[in-house]
Amino acid sequence: MALVDISDLTIGFGAEATAPPVVDGVDLSIGKGEIVALVGESGSGKSMTALSIVGLLPERGRVRAGQILFGGKDLLTFGEAALRSVRGARIGMIFQEPMTSLNPVLTIGEQLVEALIVHEKLSKAESRNRAIAMLERTGIDNAERRLRQYPHEFSGGMRQRVMIAMMMALKPALLIADEPTTALDVTIQAQILDLLREMVRDLDTSLLLITHDMGVVAEMADRVVVMRDGKVVERGDCEAIFAAPQADYTRRLLAAVPTLDDPTRETTTTSFGPEVLRLEDVSRSFGGDGFFSRQAPLKAADGVTLTVREGETLALVGESGSGKSTLGRLAMRLEKPDGGRVVVAGEDITRLSGRGLRRVRRAIQMIFQDPYASLDPRFSIGRTIAEPMIIEGGASRSEVRERVRALLERAGLSASMAGRMPHELSGGQRQRVAIARALAVSPRIIVADEPTSALDVSVQAKILDLMIELQEAEALAYLFITHDLAVVRRIAHRVAVMRKGRIVELGAAADVLERPVHPYTRSLIAAAPVPDPARRGERHHWQPEAEPQSPDMAGEWCAVGDEHWILA
Amino acid sequence: MTQATDTAAVGRDARQSRTPFVLRLVRQPAGAIGLAIVVALVVMALFAEQIAPYSPIKMAAGRPLTSPSLAHLLGTDEFGRDMFSRIVYGARLTLQIGLIAVGISLSIGTLIGLVAAYAGGFVEKLLMRSTDVVFSFTETLIALAFVAVLGPSLENAMIAVGIAGVPFYARTCYASALSEEGKPYFEASIAAGAGHARLLFLHLLPNVVPTMIVIATLGLSNAILAAAALSFLGLGAQPPTPEWGAMLSAGRDFFNRAPWLMLYPGLAIALTVLAFNILGDALREALDPRAKERS
Numbered sequence: 034m035a036l037v038d039i040s041d042l043t044i045g046f047g048a049e050a051t052a053p054p055v056v057d058g059v060d061l062s063i064g065k066g067e068i069v070a071l072v073g074e075s076g077s078g079k080s081m082t083a084l085s086i087v088g089l090l091p092e093r094g095r096v097r098a099g100q101i102l103f104g105g106k107d108l109l110t111f112g113e114a115a116l117r118s119v120r121g122a123r124i125g126m127i128f129q130e131p132m133t134s135l136n137p138v139l140t141i142g143e144q145l146v147e148a149l150i151v152h153e154k155l156s157k158a159e160s161r162n163r164a165i166a167m168l169e170r171t172g173i174d175n176a177e178r179r180l181r182q183y184p185h186e187f188s189g190g191m192r193q194r195v196m197i198a199m200m201m202a203l204k205p206a207l208l209i210a211d212e213p214t215t216a217l218d219v220t221i222q223a224q225i226l227d228l229l230r231e232m233v234r235d236l237d238t239s240l241l242l243i244t245h246d247m248g249v250v251a252e253m254a255d256r257v258v259v260m261r262d263g264k265v266v267e268r269g270d271c272e273a274i275f276a277a278p279q280a281d282y283t284r285r286l287l288a289a290v291p292t293l294d295d296p297t298r299e300t301t302t303t304s305f306g307p308e309v310l311r312l313e314d315v316s317r318s319f320g321g322d323g324f325f326s327r328q329a330p331l332k333a334a335d336g337v338t339l340t341v342r343e344g345e346t347l348a349l350v351g352e353s354g355s356g357k358s359t360l361g362r363l364a365m366r367l368e369k370p371d372g373g374r375v376v377v378a379g380e381d382i383t384r385l386s387g388r389g390l391r392r393v394r395r396a397i398q399m400i401f402q403d404p405y406a407s408l409d410p411r412f413s414i415g416r417t418i419a420e421p422m423i424i425e426g427g428a429s430r431s432e433v434r435e436r437v438r439a440l441l442e443r444a445g446l447s448a449s450m451a452g453r454m455p456h457e458l459s460g461g462q463r464q465r466v467a468i469a470r471a472l473a474v475s476p477r478i479i480v481a482d483e484p485t486s487a488l489d490v491s492v493q494a495k496i497l498d499l500m501i502e503l504q505e506a507e508a509l510a511y512l513f514i515t516h517d518l519a520v521v522r523r524i525a526h527r528v529a530v531m532r533k534g535r536i537v538e539l540g541a542a543a544d545v546l547e548r549p550v551h552p553y554t555r556s557l558i559a560a561a562p563v564p565d566p567a568r569r570g571e572r573h574h575w576q577p578e579a580e581p582q583s584p585d586m587a588g589e590w591c592a593v594g595d596e597h598w599i600l601a
Numbered sequence: 602m603t604q605a606t607d608t609a610a611v612g613r614d615a616r617q618s619r620t621p622f623v624l625r626l627v628r629q630p631a632g633a634i635g636l637a638i639v640v641a642l643v644v645m646a647l648f649a650e651q652i653a654p655y656s657p658i659k660m661a662a663g664r665p666l667t668s669p670s671l672a673h674l675l676g677t678d679e680f681g682r683d684m685f686s687r688i689v690y691g692a693r694l695t696l697q698i699g700l701i702a703v704g705i706s707l708s709i710g711t712l713i714g715l716v717a718a719y720a721g722g723f724v725e726k727l728l729m730r731s732t733d734v735v736f737s738f739t740e741t742l743i744a745l746a747f748v749a750v751l752g753p754s755l756e757n758a759m760i761a762v763g764i765a766g767v768p769f770y771a772r773t774c775y776a777s778a779l780s781e782e783g784k785p786y787f788e789a790s791i792a793a794g795a796g797h798a799r800l801l802f803l804h805l806l807p808n809v810v811p812t813m814i815v816i817a818t819l820g821l822s823n824a825i826l827a828a829a830a831l832s833f834l835g836l837g838a839q840p841p842t843p844e845w846g847a848m849l850s851a852g853r854d855f856f857n858r859a860p861w862l863m864l865y866p867g868l869a870i871a872l873t874v875l876a877f878n879i880l881g882d883a884l885r886e887a888l889d890p891r892a893k894e895r896s
Binding site: 365367391392394395397398399401402403406407408409410411412417420421424425467470471473474 | 784785786787788789790791792793794795796799804807808
């Protein structure tokens with residue numbers, strides 16, 4: 034018999050008459066020791082389904098029908114006290130942002146030990162030993178010292194390990210993991226996924242994995258359930274779903290997933306125009322100058338030299354903290370470099386300020402990651418797009434209106450959107466508006482900082498297509514900042530891999546992605562999950578020990594191929 | 602408020618699907634109650650001549666210290682002045698004091714906060730550190746010091762209360778502006794070549810205004826209370842001005858024989874303060890652009 038058997042689950046907000054259900058007649062079963070992936074885009078109801086299992090629906094959320102059998106008993110009939118005894122002890126949960134699930138004012142040790150005392154009725158000394166053992170098992174060094182530290186002293190990946198340690202210590206029958214690796218870098222993600230798989234294997238725990246990332250699904254799942262608009266559209270074995278998806282939606286979802294096997298874009302170095310952006314030995318460090326702080330300054334950019342030519346996409350790849358976003362801001366002169374030169378469209382903007390800077394900077398525009406914060410909430414869409422033209426001046430009101438219409442249509446939106454406010458738009462639509470605004474001043478180059486990482490895959494694919502189409506039509510150059518190698522493959526002509534403020538490898542996309550030379554690039558590519566269950570386990574793990582230990586990575590540029598360089 | 606007209610026309614032809622602001626406000630019970638009391642106060646203040654049966658300063662309108670009756674709804678004071686009329690006229694003074702004092706705090710405070718957040722560097726340090734110094738004293742103490750220098754009068758009390766409130770508004774505005782400045786839309790506007798005036802008044806100001814309106818509404822009650830306190834101490838409104846704080850103070854001597862002399866001015870102050878407080882809370886809800894779709 035299945036451990037969890039959900040049948041005809043229907044969840045809605047508010048009165049039945051007015052609000053359609055967010056989860057609509059979902060059936061789902063999870064066997065013992067089985068990994069079931071619940072897949073869908075935002076708003077598909079996958080998280081609601083999971084939260085209802087542990088009775089943690091948000092306020093106003095109500096289960097309207099159905100039953101959730103857990104070990105033969107219907108959890109929906111449980112009272113709050115009964116549910117509490119199930120939560121944690123029998124059903125564990127791991128969330129996307131581990132910082133919010135750990136109490137910031139208690140040490141890791143206190144939280145781990147507390148959980149053991151409450152649920153396992155162990156003595157304090159026993160719990161402590163068990164906690165240390167669990168931390169060690171999840172690969173945390175110095176576990177004894179670590180127990181005395183607070184959550185903020187741990188990195189994101191470490192905190193997720195702690196959460197898993199907590200779960201392992203309690204040996205729940207079911208673990209619900211809601212996007213457990215979405216906020217993590219790929220190399221860390223690979224380690225966390227391994228850890229979860231180990232836990233399932235060793236403790237015979239069942240895992241309900243909620244994710245939007247088909248790569249993670251292919252790596253992990255035994256069975257897959259695909260949800261859309263609150264309904265299950267397809268279910269089946271992982272291999273079967275990837276090999277022969279039945280539902281239209283699943284097929285589209287899989288087609289939208291960029292993979293590392295897609296062909297890279299054509300790159301013939303001669304086909305690009307003149308240089309539109311040049312960074313020469315640019316440096317920028319943060320901190321270290323404070324009156325009270327004695328910390329060494331953090332080098333976010335350390336002697337970086339790059340060029341981007343007309344019509345070309347240079348992808349800047351790296352993990353969080355590598356300095357890639359700072360480099361984008363330096364190119365925009367939103368950040369002033371400590372040293373080096375920034376040249377945009379042939380003009381040195383390093384020393385410019387005021388009017389001069391404003392004029393030259395129009396040649397370089399930016400698209401940001403967060404589609405919610407990148408539009409002024411008090412400006413209508415039309416006003417947002419018109420703003421650069423109004424600043425430029427010289428256009429009559431009707432000309433501006435006409436151009437706004439044209440730009441909206443260019444970005445794949447209807448002209449009637451002009452009167453809408455940002456909060457009325459979806460994330461993908463907002464990102465299109467941001468693109469239209471960037472195009473309004475006819476820039477030569479656009480700096481795109483993770484423009485698709487907050488979007489669903491199907492939306493991401495459309496935004497990338499739009500960007501490529503615009504590039505081909507208008508010979509735009511992109512400096513495309515991302516952590517996602519599969520996206521790089523789709524859009525980049527050349528790739529620069531960044532680590533700790535320095536470029537460690539630079540070359541044509543095909544060269545860098547298919548014949549990486551630098552060990553760091555290799556580890557990044559090896560860690561990226563492949564959305565193909567048949568190739569599970571081919572992934573090679575990067576061992577942090579293998580990393581060269583020299584802290585400033587002083588090195589020389591060496592050519593390892595045609596226009597392909599590494600820092601060695 | 603600096604509302605831009607330049608690009609507003611662009612989107613005007615498209616559909617407007619927003620719930621009117623007032624509707625969003627009164628849909629909340631707190632908003633409706635707060636607004637009702639405030640509207641009643643404003644009506645009292647505007648039509649004091651028509652509402653009040655007697656002149657607020659006319660002595661011997663009735664016998665001194667009569668208890669509330671049909672002729673004198675809230676009784677009379679020691680000089681035989683009609684308390685109801687004095688309270689009604691007091692509403693006018695109270696609103697005046699509140700609005701002027703808050704107006705002073707709000708305009709100076711917003712300006713300091715915006716400029717400090719936008720300019721950064723030395724200007725920011727200078728403005729915010731001096732604000733901190735003033736902030737470290739109690740508002741009432743600063744107001745007292747100002748009145749002591751300027752001399753006791755209603756006008757000086759307003760100015761004193763207004764200036765004493767500046768640091769609070771400056772800091773709120775500063776914090777709010779800083780968080781707006783860090784958002785991508787602000788940087789996108791910089792990238793589009795926007796100048797100082799546009800960034801300050803079209804992007805920063807409109808986005809801090811909702812916060813400032815809310816704290817100004819909450820601050821109104823604070824200012825009214827502070828001014829009443831000054832008057833109570835004899836440093837604000839002078840006799841025979843029908844100011845609630847001063848009336849409260851004058852009523853102390855007759856508390857045993859005529860408790861209504863303290864009860865009604867006190868109630869009036871409390872009710873006004875409460876009304877502005879709950880109205881402020883309701884405003885915050887209603888002004889949140891993301892809350893518009895909620896029912």
